[in-house]
Amino acid sequence: MSILFSPLTIRSVTVRNRLWVSPMCMYSAVDGVVQEWHHTHLAQFASGGAGLVVAEATAVVQEGRISPHDAGLWNDEQRDAWTPIVAALHARGAAAGIQLAHAGRKASTWWPWAEQRGTVPAADGGWRTTAPSAVAFEGFETPVALDAAGIDAVVEGFASAARRAIDAGFDVLEIHGAHGYLLHQFLSPLSNLRDDEYGGSLENRARLLLRVVDAVRAAAGDDVPLFVRISATDHADGGFTPNEAAIVGEWATTHGADLIDVSSGGLVAHQQISVFPGYQVPLADTVRQGGRIPVTAVGLITAAEQAEQVLADGAADAIFAGREWLRDPHFALRAAHELGAEVAWPPQYDRARWR
Template sequence: MTLLFSPLTLRSRTFRNRLWVSPMCMYSAVEGVPQSWHRTHLAQFASGGAGLIVAEATAVTPEGRISPRDTGLWTDEQRDVWAEIVSDIHARGGMIGIQLAHAGRKASTWWPWAEEQGSVPADQGGWQTVAPSAVPFEGFAPTEALDAAGIDRIVAGFADATRRAVDAGFDALEVHGAHGYLLHQFLSPLSNVRSDEYGGSLQNRARLLLRIVETVREIAGPDLPVLVRLSATDYAEGGFVPEEAAEVGRWAIEHGADLVDVSSGGTIAHPKVQLRPGYQVPFAEIVRAGGRVPTGAVGLITSAAQAEEVLASGAADAVFAGREWLRDPHFALRAAHELGAEVDWPPQYLRARWR
């Protein structure tokens, strides 16, 4: 038995292995509704043996979308299409979660392959963005600071989206507090210069995230796993740091989360990052040890042996991968083959199991 292919139980869900699919935006939705692309894209990972598939950053309000092509969960139509996708995943023996998100000051942007870049103008379908403070992201349109009523509306948006996610049958929920989006914007001193109860101290900067985690847990009930994705560092002087992420991770667990999915960056436009295999794994280890919480590690993890070593080292309890799943939607089956792990294969693929 390998660590990578040992099951992991969070609350009422037991995931068949610890090689999971990171949420990855497809920028292919229409009015927040997932399309046939999403259905095929996500279902293939279940056939490929993923332990958990986390669907892309899904906006809890229209204004929370990163781009006009992002998926959403603010309407029943969106919920119903997501439910069909969940059913597809379950039919293939997989489990699926969804990342609930609000992009804050990084909303209303063009999708990556658009001819234009930066913020989408209002006359082309863009909208006014909101943030903890009126500090725009470099190169993006001005943003507005949220007042108390606006913050309450954000919490209500997460609550409504959680209800729809539960109704759609998702196996896990992830609160997106990373990559420079709204909840990370509150956590980082670089984007949060408020002087009220949501700014200043780490406890104040984490207040909105923890309110939302508590709300999601209350609505999800006692059985459904809740994950929180954090960026452990801003890669900038005066920004959010791993030791703070460990503390916030511990608070998140105390407020009802079950695992911290540790990533990095997103607050500044041009961070100096030394990309290398597993470059974010040390952050997961710091959060796991410092916060004494279960973690997921991510970041250029591309092989079975590498993923196994992440778990063996004690850095994390699960391994997320992104690009490698895009290159090979059957990454888990290949990894099991390479490690000699006994796993269930789809009967249609059995001929490839050993030879």
């Protein structure tokens, strides 16, 4: 029996399989409001058999957007735009998740297909960014170091966005603490030079992340699964390490997180990453701590047997994939056939089922 196509229950939610869609930014929102593009983009993965579809990094405050075209959840208009998308995922049998994010010093940047690079100037809709310390990401403008009131506002932003996400019908919430964005910036000594209770020791550097976990858990209640995405290494000397990631993952679960979504990198431009199929799976295995901490694995997982083997080896509890879903929105239906697993097809597609 395929592990990949066995269900997984987390709190009150049972996900039909363990092949999930990673949050992938579309840079296609208008004033933080998702559009028809997002509806079609996300619903196709549910039709294609995904167990869980996690919507893209969604800013919890306006200044937390990566680009001016990012999705948001800082007002009710944005919440209401998400509601029919969530309903479309549910109608197709998938669980619906959303990633709550603040970009910190990597905010106010041009979207990938813009002609320009770096920080968007105010004249073009950009804004001043914030971070744990006044240390810029290479090629970006220098951010303002958050003071105590600013940190409190970030925590409240995550809590308010979590409440809106639940009201929109999302089943799963994920806190974005990876890829060089604000919470990751606090975790790493390369970007966090503070000398107060939020800097220095690992306990201090993790303080904001854990405050956010507490706040989101309180806002979401006891029934909603809560994930935390982390970058388990900065791929740079003197940065956040896999051993530290394992410790932070354990702390996060004691504060109410249910699963750690293990990725890596994104903090500094000088990172050195060796990329190959499944290159981040060993990081997930480290954070999982022999099964004590539920985790997901990511990183060029593109084939059914590869995904199945990661789970069989005990390196992860579920698989997140990104680019393979973009190449093949019916990745799960294909993977199930290749593994000999029986899964439900949309009746509209049944004539195409391999016999």
